[in-house]
Amino acid sequence: MTEPVNDAVVIARGLKKNFGDYQAVAGVDFDIPRGRCFGFLGPNGAGKTTTLRMLLGLTPSSAGELSVFGLPVPEQARAVRARVGSVPQADNLDPDFTVRENLEIYASYFGIGRKLARERIGRLLEFAALTDRADAKTDTLSGGMQRRLTIARSLINDPELVVLDEPTTGLDPQVRHLIWGRLAELRSQGTTLILTTHYMEEAERLCDELVVMDHGRILDQGAPAALVRRHVEPEVIEIRAVPNDELERLGQASGCRVERLGTSLYCYTHDPAPLLGKLREQSGLTFLHRPADLEDVFLKLTGRDLRKGA
Amino acid sequence: MKGIYLPRLGPGAFAVWRRNVLVWRKLIGPALLMNFGEPALYLLGLGFGLGHFVGDMGGMSYLAFLASGIIASSAMTTSSFEGMYSVFTRMVPQRTYEAILATPLEVDDILAGEMLWCATKSLFSGIAILIVALLLGVVADWQALWVLPVVFLIGLTFAGPAIVMTAFAKGYDFFNYYFVLAVTPMMLVSGVFYPIDTLPPLMQTMVQLLPLPHAIELVRPLVTGTPLTQVPLHLAVLLGYALVSYHFAVYLVRRRLLV
Numbered sequence: 001m002t003e004p005v006n007d008a009v010v011i012a013r014g015l016k017k018n019f020g021d022y023q024a025v026a027g028v029d030f031d032i033p034r035g036r037c038f039g040f041l042g043p044n045g046a047g048k049t050t051t052l053r054m055l056l057g058l059t060p061s062s063a064g065e066l067s068v069f070g071l072p073v074p075e076q077a078r079a080v081r082a083r084v085g086s087v088p089q090a091d092n093l094d095p096d097f098t099v100r101e102n103l104e105i106y107a108s109y110f111g112i113g114r115k116l117a118r119e120r121i122g123r124l125l126e127f128a129a130l131t132d133r134a135d136a137k138t139d140t141l142s143g144g145m146q147r148r149l150t151i152a153r154s155l156i157n158d159p160e161l162v163v164l165d166e167p168t169t170g171l172d173p174q175v176r177h178l179i180w181g182r183l184a185e186l187r188s189q190g191t192t193l194i195l196t197t198h199y200m201e202e203a204e205r206l207c208d209e210l211v212v213m214d215h216g217r218i219l220d221q222g223a224p225a226a227l228v229r230r231h232v233e234p235e236v237i238e239i240r241a242v243p244n245d246e247l248e249r250l251g252q253a254s255g256c257r258v259e260r261l262g263t264s265l266y267c268y269t270h271d272p273a274p275l276l277g278k279l280r281e282q283s284g285l286t287f288l289h290r291p292a293d294l295e296d297v298f299l300k301l302t303g304r305d306l307r308k309g310a
Numbered sequence: 311m312k313g314i315y316l317p318r319l320g321p322g323a324f325a326v327w328r329r330n331v332l333v334w335r336k337l338i339g340p341a342l343l344m345n346f347g348e349p350a351l352y353l354l355g356l357g358f359g360l361g362h363f364v365g366d367m368g369g370m371s372y373l374a375f376l377a378s379g380i381i382a383s384s385a386m387t388t389s390s391f392e393g394m395y396s397v398f399t400r401m402v403p404q405r406t407y408e409a410i411l412a413t414p415l416e417v418d419d420i421l422a423g424e425m426l427w428c429a430t431k432s433l434f435s436g437i438a439i440l441i442v443a444l445l446l447g448v449v450a451d452w453q454a455l456w457v458l459p460v461v462f463l464i465g466l467t468f469a470g471p472a473i474v475m476t477a478f479a480k481g482y483d484f485f486n487y488y489f490v491l492a493v494t495p496m497m498l499v500s501g502v503f504y505p506i507d508t509l510p511p512l513m514q515t516m517v518q519l520l521p522l523p524h525a526i527e528l529v530r531p532l533v534t535g536t537p538l539t540q541v542p543l544h545l546a547v548l549l550g551y552a553l554v555s556y557h558f559a560v561y562l563v564r565r566r567l568l569v
Contacts, residue, residue, distance in 0.1 A: 086412035
């Protein structure tokens with residue numbers, strides 16, 4: 001996991017963050033390659049946001065080394081942030097200003113001249129599909145529009161790297177797809193993306209590579225498909241019923257690895273035919289047969305228990 | 311705490327200052343009413359009403375005495391309000407600083423910009439009261455314009471301590487302590503309403519440690535055309551409060567936001 005990647009944008013070694021006795025990030029190593037989309041996948045409290053804040057120099061690390069664009073952080077964080085765009089978990093648009101003014105003011109923080117800013121703002125409004133709302137106050141925008149504006153704002157300095165903390169949490173499916181399309185567009189233009197998410201679909205669609213984090217540690221790292229191959233059997237039969245011992249024995253007898261979670265029983269297998277045959281004989285059982293995906297990896301690696309404070 | 315934070319007066323601070331100017335411009339109506347209306351009421355009510363009974367004070371009409379004192383105290387309260395309520399709003403509920411800190415700006419730049427803005431608001435208030443005082447006929451001559459840079463400096467002097475309070479504040483109610491325990495008592499003992507030399511001797515000495523009496527020692531002679539004394543001392547006290555409080559404000563706000 002620690003061999004150097006050619007042309008890495010971010011390199012972290014032994015990165016730690018303690019808040020008092022609580023270890024938010026417990027010594028992580030990663031290399032983020034240029035021009036790719038790199039994901040941090042993990043449950044709430046896994047240490048994802050803290051890791052991103054350390055990248056921007058907004059949280060001092062407790063130990064370890066971190067560099068972005070080859071510059072040490074936090075020592076050179078100011079120079080790093082000039083080349084990075086940031087989308088925080090919760091929108092922090094300026095409520096005193098309109099959509100366009102928000103972008104203008106933000107450009108001024110980067111020292112971007114008025115003329116260049118005006119050019120970019122025109123393009124970004126288009127990109128975020130907000131051109132017709134340019135003169136609206138931000139508190140009159142819907143949640144999806146505010147999110148799009150926050151993403152547009154993060155691009156005002158034409159960044160080489162964009163860091164997105166849960167970019168689509170709490171948004172409806174249409175907006176989510178629109179944002180995914182825009183992020184894919186950015187990546188295709190060569191921008192490096194780093195995102196945190198707990199949406200498997202988002203990670204699977206967008207990320208070339210990801211790390212699964214929990215309790216401040218990296219549990220594994222790789223391309224989504226490779227992680228699925230490495231950790232779980234290729235096929236899953238999900239039985240939607242309150243799990244009981246009888247069902248569990250049925251799955252095991254058919255050569256499956258069985259996991260219980262909530263109101264479902266998950267049977268992982270290389271050969272689904274025996275269990276499917278038996279299930280079809282039983283009436284009244286709802287079941288779903290699907291290929292294994294990142295969610296199965298996630299649940300296997302991070303455990304199925306509902307954690308404290310989740 | 312490593313090193314000493316000196317005000318970073320670069321383009322970053324200017325960008326933060328400009329942001330606040332643009333917001334102020336949108337709310338200019340109520341802002342101007344506050345700048346002109348309040349001091350005008352004070353001067354008319356107290357200056358004429360109370361002045362009728364008081365007659366002269368400190369060798370000038372009570373109206374002139376009060377107007378020059380209120381220019382200084384109003385610079386203090388204006389800057390303190392901005393440094394507490396407005397800065398808190400931007401720092402905590404509105405999370406404006408969080409957004410700014412994701413750009414190349416740092417806490418040093420933001421607070422330098424905020425202090426310049428607090429001082430700018432003090433300046434607006436100073437201009438307004440000076441105009442009211444001029445209309446009431448208590449401004450001596452053109453040298454009174456020198457009061458404007460002094461008012462700006464007074465704004466800086468009080469912006470820093472206000473932002474230090476903000477760095478500790480959990481909510482707006484916390485500012486009541488500072489107003490009741492610091493701002494209001496200072497206003498009452500610093501020579502705004504009556505000369506300091508009527509205080510007991512020990513108190514007179516202690517009062518010299520506060521910044522407001524020094525502000526008044528500069529403002530009153532400039533407005534009323536009486537001789538200035540000990541100018542370097544007064545300037546040094548005002549500037550000293552501004553610099554030391556800036557340093558602590560940067561330290562405390564960094565500690566609060568960069569965790």
